[in-house]
Amino acid sequence: MVIGLVLAVGESIAASHRGGRRWDQPSLVSFEKKGDREQRITLDSFLTIVIEISENADHRSISLFPQEKRMKTIRLEEMNWPDIKTAIAGGMKTVLVAVGSTEQHGPHLPTMTDALIGDVVAERVAAKLGNALVGRTISVGCSEHHLAFPGTISLKSATLKMVINDYIDSLLRSGFKKIVFVPSHGGNFAPVRDAIDEARRRHPDADITGFTDLMRFIKIFYDASAEFGISEEESGGHAGESETSIMMALRGHLIPLDRLAPGYIGPAGERELKIIFEQGMPALTQNGILGDPRKATAEKGEAYLKKLVNCLVEEIT
Numbered sequence: 001m002v003i004g005l006v007l008a009v010g011e012s013i014a015a016s017h018r019g020g021r022r023w024d025q026p027s028l029v030s031f032e033k034k035g036d037r038e039q040r041i042t043l044d045s046f047l048t049i050v051i052e053i054s055e056n057a058d059h060r061s062i063s064l065f066p067q068e069k070r071m072k073t074i075r076l077e078e079m080n081w082p083d084i085k086t087a088i089a090g091g092m093k094t095v096l097v098a099v100g101s102t103e104q105h106g107p108h109l110p111t112m113t114d115a116l117i118g119d120v121v122a123e124r125v126a127a128k129l130g131n132a133l134v135g136r137t138i139s140v141g142c143s144e145h146h147l148a149f150p151g152t153i154s155l156k157s158a159t160l161k162m163v164i165n166d167y168i169d170s171l172l173r174s175g176f177k178k179i180v181f182v183p184s185h186g187g188n189f190a191p192v193r194d195a196i197d198e199a200r201r202r203h204p205d206a207d208i209t210g211f212t213d214l215m216r217f218i219k220i221f222y223d224a225s226a227e228f229g230i231s232e233e234e235s236g237g238h239a240g241e242s243e244t245s246i247m248m249a250l251r252g253h254l255i256p257l258d259r260l261a262p263g264y265i266g267p268a269g270e271r272e273l274k275i276i277f278e279q280g281m282p283a284l285t286q287n288g289i290l291g292d293p294r295k296a297t298a299e300k301g302e303a304y305l306k307k308l309v310n311c312l313v314e315e316i317t
């Protein structure tokens with residue numbers, strides 16, 4: 001198959017050189033010979049074929065790099081400024097920014113859990129919206145209530161608000177007209193809301209918004225878990241079944257399955273949130289978990305992500 005492809009490419013190159021481009025063949029954009037060891041052929045900015053020639057000339061390996069994939073990224077951190085400028089000018093005037101955390105997530109989930117979930121959700125929401133790019137995720141948030149557990153890094157509420165306002169000023173300078181913040185960690189909802197209010201006063205013409213209803217955010221997970229027969233108490237608000245399922249879908253290899261154990265299992269409403277924010281997580285849970293991760297599966301995690309993405313798309317449009 002590889003040989004067939006190379007022959008097809010060769011034929012296309014030959015056709016390009018003859019000036020007679022075949023209707024069904026891509027045209028050659030560049031051909032680079034990098035020493036004796038590597039050759040790069042780029043066709044129509046669409047496909048790059050790298051031919052690596054080893055010391056032993058009998059052995060050749062060929063790798064394909066579809067340029068299409070690179071060009072289709074909607075993440076600012078993966079793009080260069082000319083492409084970002086073109087995208088904004090072409091109508092991609094909305095930018096989403098997740099506001100996650102770096103904090104303990106029980107004895108089984110990585111500290112990046114909220115940041116990763118926010119990052120993935122923001123990208124999927126932006127992709128569905130079709131006219132949006134994704135800004136660099138803010139991966140440290142307000143996690144003071146988790147500081148009793150090692151690995152947690154926390155910003156003061158005032159710091160996070162300043163960071164968000166600096167993001168807003170920067171992204172408006174880039175040319176975005178709408179900025180949407182997606183908090184994926186409970187402790188960030190209030191500061192994100194405050195920061196947005198402040199920024200709106202400074203930029204009355206800009207559309208600055210965010211999904212800042214924490215109780216609604218939690219309810220999305222509860223409702224999704226209920227469809228699988230999982231109780232609210234098990235689904236949990238932190239490293240329980242729902243968050244563990246999502247992480248199994250995204251980074252299953254980082255989860256030691258022999259550590260899945262129940263944490264605080266009970267009501268988790270306004271009263272419990274107040275206890276957590278004022279006294280810290282250990283006031284409710286010794287292992288750092290709110291919920292019970294033992295029924296978590298990657299399949300459920302993918303379903304929860306879909307649900308969350310759809311809710312946010314509805315909210316934003």
Ligand SMILES: [Zn+2]
Binds near residue numbers: 185238
């Ligand atoms: Zn979390």
